[in-house]
Amino acid sequence: MTMMKKLFLLALIFTAIGYKSAGQEENRRFLSPEAGIDGIGCEAPEKDYIRAVTDQDPADYYSDQINSLMTVYYAGCRFEYRMFNNLLGLSAGLRFNRMTTSIGRESYMLSDPDYFYVNYYQSGQVTEYAKVREITQDGDYIGIPLEVRLYPRKEHRIRLYYKAGLSFNLKVHSRSDIVFFDSSMEQYRADVMKVVEKASPYYTTFHLGLGVKIGKTTKPAISFETYTPIGVIFPKGAWLVDPIAGSGLQLVLSFPLNSVKE
Amino acid sequence: MKRDALIFSLVLLVLTCSCSKEYELDKSIFIPDKDFPGLPAYTEWGYNTFGLFYDREPFVNTDFSAPSKIICTGGKTTFSLKGHMGVSRYYYYVSDEKPMTLSFDLPGFVPGSLTDLLELDNTIIDLTDPLCKVTLTVDTARYSLEVLNGSLQFKRAQNLIVDKKQYEIILSGVFDFQALVNNEPSSFTNGRFDLGISRDNFFKY
Numbered sequence: 404m405t406m407m408k409k410l411f412l413l414a415l416i417f418t419a420i421g422y423k424s425a426g427q428e429e430n431r432r433f434l435s436p437e438a439g440i441d442g443i444g445c446e447a448p449e450k451d452y453i454r455a456v457t458d459q460d461p462a463d464y465y466s467d468q469i470n471s472l473m474t475v476y477y478a479g480c481r482f483e484y485r486m487f488n489n490l491l492g493l494s495a496g497l498r499f500n501r502m503t504t505s506i507g508r509e510s511y512m513l514s515d516p517d518y519f520y521v522n523y524y525q526s527g528q529v530t531e532y533a534k535v536r537e538i539t540q541d542g543d544y545i546g547i548p549l550e551v552r553l554y555p556r557k558e559h560r561i562r563l564y565y566k567a568g569l570s571f572n573l574k575v576h577s578r579s580d581i582v583f584f585d586s587s588m589e590q591y592r593a594d595v596m597k598v599v600e601k602a603s604p605y606y607t608t609f610h611l612g613l614g615v616k617i618g619k620t621t622k623p624a625i626s627f628e629t630y631t632p633i634g635v636i637f638p639k640g641a642w643l644v645d646p647i648a649g650s651g652l653q654l655v656l657s658f659p660l661n662s663v664k665e
Numbered sequence: 666m667k668r669d670a671l672i673f674s675l676v677l678l679v680l681t682c683s684c685s686k687e688y689e690l691d692k693s694i695f696i697p698d699k700d701f702p703g704l705p706a707y708t709e710w711g712y713n714t715f716g717l718f719y720d721r722e723p724f725v726n727t728d729f730s731a732p733s734k735i736i737c738t739g740g741k742t743t744f745s746l747k748g749h750m751g752v753s754r755y756y757y758y759v760s761d762e763k764p765m766t767l768s769f770d771l772p773g774f775v776p777g778s779l780t781d782l783l784e785l786d787n788t789i790i791d792l793t794d795p796l797c798k799v800t801l802t803v804d805t806a807r808y809s810l811e812v813l814n815g816s817l818q819f820k821r822a823q824n825l826i827v828d829k830k831q832y833e834i835i836l837s838g839v840f841d842f843q844a845l846v847n848n849e850p851s852s853f854t855n856g857r858f859d860l861g862i863s864r865d866n867f868f869k870y
Binding site for chain 1: 695696710786835
């Protein structure tokens with residue numbers, strides 16, 4: 404069964420549980436627009452096409468190294484079903500994610516150069532390097548987030564809650580860019596970009612988090628969520644960055660759709 | 666006063682930014698070998714490193730001087746590796762390093778210019794060839810080695826172009842031999858080198 408099918412099945416189960424519990428007690432449904440940002444730490448890139456800049460002596464390595472960064476900005480909307488007297492919320496939705504990844508050189512010393520060497524051509528006895536300041540990649544993904552929220556306190560204007568979730572994200576578009584040290588190399592951009600990996604076609608994240616909701620359950624409310632760690636799983640293969648884990652912040656608006664008492 | 670300080674800071678910034686950039690490819694970058702951590706891994710990036718075991722003791726390049734020279738004079742070409750013995754790379758204050766230089770004559774090879782070094786690509790030199798003189802200098806003592814067996818292999822010679830400008834020749838290879846050093850049988854094993862050769866370490870006169 405493919406990952407997409409599994410997630411679809413999981414979304415159906417979430418929805419079914421929500422409806423099943425609807426007949427038993429007071430339940431509420433919410434429409435929640437949301438936006439957030441995730442910062443993900445990545446392994447230092449070890450690539451066949453990038454020349455090392457320092458010894459692997461830890462003192463050298465941490466003061467001057469080639470780094471990978473990954474940031475995900477997203478916005479979307481989800482439905483949340485509350486059950487068990489609003490103690491538990493299950494939600495599923497749709498998100499647009501913009502994943503920005505980059506490779507650059509970071510140094511504590513002003514005297515260290517801010518570029519690295521990309522080996523972009525080898526033929527016979529000729530080897531060509533380009534001095535590169537940064538390689539960036541923007542990937543646009545459509546994501547399906549599935550989340551569980553636990554509201555341990557009873558109804559209150561300010562409620563603390565916990566959440567756990569996962570999200571499956573499918574690429575719809577991506578573009579890569581490169582910043583050369585010498586602008587005259589711009590004309591060889593296509594040649595250099597040939598050695599850079601494409602953006603991953605999909606990725607999955609999972610996270611644990613904490614949130615605070617301001618506002619009564621029966622009224623529109625605003626929530627702030629922070630979650631850590633975030634795990635990111637790319638499919639097998641070679642990608643621009645190799646994510647480890649990260650943290651995120653999310654802003655959620657909640658609009659109650661109904662209040663049913665059966 | 667504030668203006669002077671600002672101008673001084675700007676000048677310092679420009680100087681510090683501009684000074685080091687030319688030397689980026691001349692630095693030695695030591696990537697430890699997974700099997701023999703005392704030696705640099707075999708690479709072909711022009712990391713300016715070399716290493717070997719001299720009777721099981723590592724002999725590697727130093728960080729602060731050119732690890733190699735190619736000298737062509739009198740119809741003869743010498744390829745030399747200059748470094749030290751000992752494993753005090755990161756602890757200089759307890760260093761018992763001995764400066765060492767290992768030199769090979771390359772029989773029948775007389776480059777007319779730097780780029781002629783590309784002819785060494787995929788070349789194996791039999792070190793027992795009487796025309797291939799191998800010398801070892803330890804501190805100030807200089808020994809002519811009587812090579813018993815072994816070879817020097819230039820696995821790859823690359824013409825390195827950086828941002829479309831010719832920069833250097835990268836020579837990468839391996840060597841392994843046994844020899845008599847001051848009449849004592851000695852081994853020189855797991856030798857490897859990855860060197861950038863340019864105008865500052867190629868001499869022809």
